[in-house]
Amino acid sequence: MTVSTQTRAFSSGPLLRSVPAACLAAALLIWSAPRAHAETLPQTVVRAEQVLHPEDLLLPDLSGAAPALVLPVPDPGEISWPGLGQVLAHHTLPAPPVALEPAVPLNLLPPSLAFDGLFAAIGEAHLFPDAKSIADLIPRFAPARILQDWKEHHDARDFSLKAFVAANFTVPQTRSVTWKRSPDESVRDYITGMWDVLTRPADNPPEWSSLLPLPQPYVVPGGRFTELYYWDSYFTMIGLYESGRIDLMRSTLTDLASLITRYGHIPNGSRTYYLSRSQPAFFALMVQLLAEHDGSVAWTTFLPQLQKEYEYWTDGAERLPPGQAWRHVVRLKDGTLMFRAWDDLDTPRDESYPQDIATAKSANRPQAVVWRDLRAGAETGWDFSSRWFADRRTTATIHTTDLLPVEYTSLLSNLASALSHAWSLQGDKQKAARYAADAERYADAVRRVLWDEKRGAFYDYDVKKDSFTDVLSAATVVPLFLHIATPEQAHRVARTIEKKLLKPGGLVTTDQNSGQQWDSPNGWAPLQWMAIRGLSAYGEEKLAAEIARRWMDRVIGTYEKSGVLLEKYDVVSENISPHGGAGGGEYPMQVGFGWTNGTLLGLMNRYRAVTDAVMEKNPKTDRLND
Numbered sequence: 001m002t003v004s005t006q007t008r009a010f011s012s013g014p015l016l017r018s019v020p021a022a023c024l025a026a027a028l029l030i031w032s033a034p035r036a037h038a039e040t041l042p043q044t045v046v047r048a049e050q051v052l053h054p055e056d057l058l059l060p061d062l063s064g065a066a067p068a069l070v071l072p073v074p075d076p077g078e079i080s081w082p083g084l085g086q087v088l089a090h091h092t093l094p095a096p097p098v099a100l101e102p103a104v105p106l107n108l109l110p111p112s113l114a115f116d117g118l119f120a121a122i123g124e125a126h127l128f129p130d131a132k133s134i135a136d137l138i139p140r141f142a143p144a145r146i147l148q149d150w151k152e153h154h155d156a157r158d159f160s161l162k163a164f165v166a167a168n169f170t171v172p173q174t175r176s177v178t179w180k181r182s183p184d185e186s187v188r189d190y191i192t193g194m195w196d197v198l199t200r201p202a203d204n205p206p207e208w209s210s211l212l213p214l215p216q217p218y219v220v221p222g223g224r225f226t227e228l229y230y231w232d233s234y235f236t237m238i239g240l241y242e243s244g245r246i247d248l249m250r251s252t253l254t255d256l257a258s259l260i261t262r263y264g265h266i267p268n269g270s271r272t273y274y275l276s277r278s279q280p281a282f283f284a285l286m287v288q289l290l291a292e293h294d295g296s297v298a299w300t301t302f303l304p305q306l307q308k309e310y311e312y313w314t315d316g317a318e319r320l321p322p323g324q325a326w327r328h329v330v331r332l333k334d335g336t337l338m339f340r341a342w343d344d345l346d347t348p349r350d351e352s353y354p355q356d357i358a359t360a361k362s363a364n365r366p367q368a369v370v371w372r373d374l375r376a377g378a379e380t381g382w383d384f385s386s387r388w389f390a391d392r393r394t395t396a397t398i399h400t401t402d403l404l405p406v407e408y409t410s411l412l413s414n415l416a417s418a419l420s421h422a423w424s425l426q427g428d429k430q431k432a433a434r435y436a437a438d439a440e441r442y443a444d445a446v447r448r449v450l451w452d453e454k455r456g457a458f459y460d461y462d463v464k465k466d467s468f469t470d471v472l473s474a475a476t477v478v479p480l481f482l483h484i485a486t487p488e489q490a491h492r493v494a495r496t497i498e499k500k501l502l503k504p505g506g507l508v509t510t511d512q513n514s515g516q517q518w519d520s521p522n523g524w525a526p527l528q529w530m531a532i533r534g535l536s537a538y539g540e541e542k543l544a545a546e547i548a549r550r551w552m553d554r555v556i557g558t559y560e561k562s563g564v565l566l567e568k569y570d571v572v573s574e575n576i577s578p579h580g581g582a583g584g585g586e587y588p589m590q591v592g593f594g595w596t597n598g599t600l601l602g603l604m605n606r607y608r609a610v611t612d613a614v615m616e617k618n619p620k621t622d623r624l625n626d
Helices: 021-026 118-125 144-153 161-166 185-199 230-242 244-261 282-293 299-303 303-313 349-361 366-379 406-425 430-450 472-479 487-500 525-537 541-562 594-606 608-617
Strands: 038-041 324-326 329-331 338-340 523-524 569-570
Touching: 021 472, 118 161, 118 349, 144 161, 185 230, 185 541, 185 594, 230 244, 230 282, 230 525, 230 594, 244 282, 244 303, 282 299, 282 303, 282 338, 282 406, 299 406, 303 594, 338 406, 338 430, 349 366, 406 430, 406 472, 430 608, 472 487, 487 525, 487 541, 523 525, 525 541, 525 594, 541 569, 541 594, 541 608, 594 608
Parallel strands: none
Antiparallel strands: 038 324, 324 329, 329 338, 523 569
């Protein structure tokens, strides 16, 4: 294999698709770098189709760095995901060494890039009802061999793509959840039993699998989500804590920490195709939850990962001038530092490849820009919601990277505060003070920039338009949940959500009905939990208890009809559907379900009288009081 030693200009060309797969596998970070990330806000935004000049890029101090970054063949157990500012030294991408081959056949490339062309063809052929199934296929042979074989034969008259896929890939086994519960099984029994159903052992994935191996047992959400997911895990852990499954909670947290150690951040999920993004920063809250059982040792044990997590989210912040953005960080004109959603790639998502192709075709913007915003929307966990749409209705108008979501800066304030606490336990007063100051600055930004006094709620902020968005969402409760809202703001939020978001089955996700799953009429367990806990912390116990009552009535009532707990629920309808309701989104309703199980158990233990009343209304679910 011969590779040119010329460097390539950092431009909009199809860089990823021009590099041999073997080189990409060994030098992933160089070749998967985003094609645009330095942005001037709000008017002048450097977009992906523009060529970037040295004066446009904002890089960390690289004095003394070599002009060309050479990556050795990585050890799969030690592969890191450094800040892209370091990778893009001197604004060029060096060609990899000649004949560079992976040390072992572990391919960190997302399948859509490793199987360039073939991956898209499988999606277009609709061989699988769920596009995620394509990304999870296990190659029987080295990807380069399969791809070359396909290129040589796919134009033949008798070529069968279905037969080719069957010969070259294995469909991974999944553990499904039955729709029929055991006789007389209470909802508590169901949750207790589901921990074993949703637990996966330490991984030993086959060669070339997209699964990122984890060293200890962990809990998956359920349904199509058969790997470890970032923000889901926190709400699942609440139930593990309540069930006394501290061993499983600790091992799941250890797995998440191992991802930070290896890759510099927690990916969206434990798959190669999720490596280019994360999810909202809940890791510190997980450590805090474990510390409630293990004590201070939890903070000191996971301090290195807390530090790395913080460095990932704040990458580029120190040298970011006012009015510009870099990856997750945005510095407003007045110097305020805040955070946004981001993904380091601007290609279609592997798990939703055909959908993303279609969305970009229907948009009137460059495809790479649309794909980046779709990916950033997936990082939020709210995939998808009118929160991210310019017209509040259409996916093609998604502009996630223009927005400052309420929860992002709020969670970074909590992460900085956690880091301050952990360093204080280590006796480092200087670092403790530094991160305490960061935490307060971020909290102040939330209270000041994201608070809409007129509407009495926290709103996402559009930095391009320099104005609030028009979508009221349940994310307005996150500053209460994290104890950074002022008392006056908290009480105003209580009145606003009571008036506009409280429905028969709990809090609706937003005040918009777009057909997306993170909009009306759906309600989601994490949002109910954060609202209830946040309101209670500010003395709004009556409203907190009412939300808990309505949500438990909806979830337990559905369980009585169906025998399972679900991913989400229609909370607007007066009637309870055994299938959860409207659904929406890119996939059918999922059964399991980690965060519903975990938060429901937490609420049942905190609101005993409410639980008894709901159980009395749904007698088939109750053996608790026998």
